[in-house]
Amino acid sequence: MHILLAEDDINISTIAIMALEQVGGHTVTHVDNGKDALEQALTEKYDLIILDQMMPLMNGLTVCKEYRSLPTSCTPVIFLSAKCHEDEINAFKNMGLGYIQKPFDPATLSHMIDEILATQNEDCA
Numbered sequence: 001m002h003i004l005l006a007e008d009d010i011n012i013s014t015i016a017i018m019a020l021e022q023v024g025g026h027t028v029t030h031v032d033n034g035k036d037a038l039e040q041a042l043t044e045k046y047d048l049i050i051l052d053q054m055m056p057l058m059n060g061l062t063v064c065k066e067y068r069s070l071p072t073s074c075t076p077v078i079f080l081s082a083k084c085h086e087d088e089i090n091a092f093k094n095m096g097l098g099y100i101q102k103p104f105d106p107a108t109l110s111h112m113i114d115e116i117l118a119t120q121n122e123d124c125a
Helices: 010-023 034-043 060-068 086-095 106-117
Strands: 002-006 027-031 048-051 077-081 098-101
Touching: 002 010, 002 034, 010 027, 010 106, 027 034, 034 048, 034 060, 048 060, 048 106, 060 077, 060 086, 077 086, 086 098, 098 106
Parallel strands: 002 027, 002 048, 048 077, 077 098
Antiparallel strands: none
């Protein structure tokens, strides 16, 4: 699976990339701000987009909202965030396909993603 990871914390992104590539066998493209995440999502083909909420230039919910406003945008989006209030989690789930809380267990990150994707109802042409 080709994954776009938008995460501005270098330590978290390094761990996530290692977990996704080495444990999950995925290919990861990494960006560290929301503006680049939106640009990548609009110009490249990804099987999954993982967005942090708190990023420079544009937060994850704004990226997802702008991406979802286009009729051709059906790539699944999962939020990876330290935000843990119920209203924030509901916003993530309403805008994207799922939510994974930081800190996460690198050994199970790919499994958590697979579980979220198994609930996917979207059809992508």
